[in-house]
Amino acid sequence: MSHKTITVGGLSRVEGEGALLVRAHDGRIEDLELRIYEPPRFFEALLRGRSYTEPPDITARICGICPVAYQMSACQAIEAACGAEVSGPLRDLRLLLYYGEWIESHTLHVYLLHAPDFLGYDSGIAMAADHRDLVQRGLALKKAGNDLVAAIGGRPIHPVNVRVGGFYRVPSRRELAPVAERLRRAREIALATVSWVAGFDFPDVEHDYRFLALHHPGEYAILSGAVITSDGGSFDVRRWPEHVTEEQVPHSTALHARLDGSPGYLVGPMARYSLGSAQLSPLAREAAAAADLGPVCRNPFRSIVVRAVEIVHACDEALRIIGDLAEPDAPYVAVEPRAATGHGASEAPRGTLYHRYRIDTGGLIGEAGIVPPTSQNQARIEADLRHLIEPRLDLPKEELAALCERAIRNHDPCISCSAHFLDLHVDAR
Amino acid sequence: MSTRGKDVVIGLGGDGRGDDAAGIEVARRLRACLPPSVAIVESAGDPAQLVEAWTGARLVVVIDAVSSGVAPGTVHRRAGVADRASWHGSSHSFGLGDAVDLGRALGRMPARLIVIGVEGGDFTTGAPITPPVLSAIDALARELEERFRQDPT
Numbered sequence: 001m002s003h004k005t006i007t008v009g010g011l012s013r014v015e016g017e018g019a020l021l022v023r024a025h026d027g028r029i030e031d032l033e034l035r036i037y038e039p040p041r042f043f044e045a046l047l048r049g050r051s052y053t054e055p056p057d058i059t060a061r062i063c064g065i066c067p068v069a070y071q072m073s074a075c076q077a078i079e080a081a082c083g084a085e086v087s088g089p090l091r092d093l094r095l096l097l098y099y100g101e102w103i104e105s106h107t108l109h110v111y112l113l114h115a116p117d118f119l120g121y122d123s124g125i126a127m128a129a130d131h132r133d134l135v136q137r138g139l140a141l142k143k144a145g146n147d148l149v150a151a152i153g154g155r156p157i158h159p160v161n162v163r164v165g166g167f168y169r170v171p172s173r174r175e176l177a178p179v180a181e182r183l184r185r186a187r188e189i190a191l192a193t194v195s196w197v198a199g200f201d202f203p204d205v206e207h208d209y210r211f212l213a214l215h216h217p218g219e220y221a222i223l224s225g226a227v228i229t230s231d232g233g234s235f236d237v238r239r240w241p242e243h244v245t246e247e248q249v250p251h252s253t254a255l256h257a258r259l260d261g262s263p264g265y266l267v268g269p270m271a272r273y274s275l276g277s278a279q280l281s282p283l284a285r286e287a288a289a290a291a292d293l294g295p296v297c298r299n300p301f302r303s304i305v306v307r308a309v310e311i312v313h314a315c316d317e318a319l320r321i322i323g324d325l326a327e328p329d330a331p332y333v334a335v336e337p338r339a340a341t342g343h344g345a346s347e348a349p350r351g352t353l354y355h356r357y358r359i360d361t362g363g364l365i366g367e368a369g370i371v372p373p374t375s376q377n378q379a380r381i382e383a384d385l386r387h388l389i390e391p392r393l394d395l396p397k398e399e400l401a402a403l404c405e406r407a408i409r410n411h412d413p414c415i416s417c418s419a420h421f422l423d424l425h426v427d428a429r
Numbered sequence: 430m431s432t433r434g435k436d437v438v439i440g441l442g443g444d445g446r447g448d449d450a451a452g453i454e455v456a457r458r459l460r461a462c463l464p465p466s467v468a469i470v471e472s473a474g475d476p477a478q479l480v481e482a483w484t485g486a487r488l489v490v491v492i493d494a495v496s497s498g499v500a501p502g503t504v505h506r507r508a509g510v511a512d513r514a515s516w517h518g519s520s521h522s523f524g525l526g527d528a529v530d531l532g533r534a535l536g537r538m539p540a541r542l543i544v545i546g547v548e549g550g551d552f553t554t555g556a557p558i559t560p561p562v563l564s565a566i567d568a569l570a571r572e573l574e575e576r577f578r579q580d581p582t
Binding site for chain 2: 064
């Protein structure tokens with residue numbers, strides 16, 4: 001009879017703080033808990049009683065990596081409640097801002113957080129010492145995203161130019177010209193990035209994922225769309241609370257989400273790609289094909305390739321939009337409050353991010369609900385870990401712990417968001 | 430924006446978590462009064478952004494909130510970050526120490542780096558900046574304005 005306990009205390013290279021505990025007995029896993037122990041941030045409670053104009057700025061503080069996602073989902077939920085619609089050039093500018101954030105966030109993960117796993121380094125910084133040119137290239141790519149966010153959002157981190165209904169000020173075509181020039185260079189780097197990561201050695205692992213992502217008839221969904229799943233389901237974002245429920249689990253301060261009563265579905269780049277790869281830009285599709293990605297990706301280790309392909313798409317689409325951009329009549333549309341509940345969802349870099357607000361006739365928020373990607377993925381990450389390590393329990397504990405960390409990083413969990421926060425640590429005894 | 434040969438002030442931190450905003454508040458006050466020859470940067474701590482911001486710079490002053498247990502509003506000063514470990518405990522996703530390590534690995538450190546910490550008292554979500562930290566922010570902004578105006582090159 002043999003017992004084995006793996007504890008990872010202080011997960012590295014993930015956003016936030018979390019831990020992993022695995023208890024195995026006679027070759028079978030008895031308990032596997034991805035523990036999120038950072039205290040919840042109570043943003044939903046903080047929003048009650050605030051004005052309907054405030055959630056874009058307040059919720060952007062939940063995450064330093066994906067504030068635009070929070071702003072976009074918040075704006076759309078509030079606009080839906082108020083019966084307003086943002087379309088045309090203002091919607092295009094929102095897309096541009098969002099593509100900037102995808103470039104920033106995905107590049108950070110690909111170059112500094114995830115690639116070290118494949119090249120045998122403990123950190124992106126250790127990798128930088130040996131691969132200076134590669135990391136410099138990644139920083140240049142990320143900077144193109146920062147510049148795009150700054151051009152539309154007013155600054156590269158925590159944009160301040162977003163408001164319900166649009167923007168406080170819109171940039172001129174002249175202001176966007178140098179950004180486009182940098183994006184052209186970034187698109188070349190993004191293509192080189194796909195080729196680079198496609199050559200990594202990937203463990204031969206596939207999971208039977210149940211994917212969830214947004215679908216938009218006219219674009220690879222990022223800003224808005226209906227919710228679709230890989231088992232053929234589809235529903236309007238207004239129906240989200242009927243389909244996605246959250247529950248508390250004792251070992252985590254993040255909620256676990258269930259889709260139609262079942263836990264363990266997956267959102268994020270693999271879900272988006274597998275449900276909508278045909279809608280990627282032609283250049284991104286070519287890059288995916290050259291990387292031998294196929295139309296569906298079920299190997300979580302290859303998610304780094306999917307992210308790189310999405311960077312190509314983001315650069316490509318951003319350039320297309322800048323090229324076609326018309327100046328809007330006004331920087332925003334008027335949004336007047338009314339007593340209603342509004343729902344909004346967008347595709348954050350890590351997956352579908354849902355917001356709901358109930359406001360009154362005076363525009364005060366009575367109730368707010370936020371479902372971030374990591375809380376949706378947490379149960380699925382635990383399932384990945386269970387499937388990955390149960391057949392490998394004979395490996396040395398250090399090796400198993402390292403494999404667990406890699407499996408978690410495949411999904412780029414943003415613990416800051418999910419505790420509505422995660423830190424990882426492993427410890428063997 | 431190129432900061433090559435310039436002086437750069439970097440405020441680290443975030444709004445909406447009480448005294449965590451100390452560094453960025455100092456940066457905002459200086460943006461209003463310093464000449465454009467001094468670059469002002471607000472950052473949540475992203476090492477890539479910090480390395481970009483200080484590459485080729487002459488002098489870089491980084492201001493961040495810290496929590497060491499002394500009285501809120503206490504100002505900690507040091508030149509350089511030789512004692513990297515003591516700056517690792519940032520409330521942000523990455524620490525300033527990570528940015529310094531990345532800058533060193535890439536050969537992209539400024540000629541001179543000064544780190545100033547403002548001891549925070551309350552980092553609660555949604556809390557306002559506490560009075561002693563507000564006083565320290567104002568005093569630091571005045572001191573740095575004077576220092577840069579005396580040496581504008």
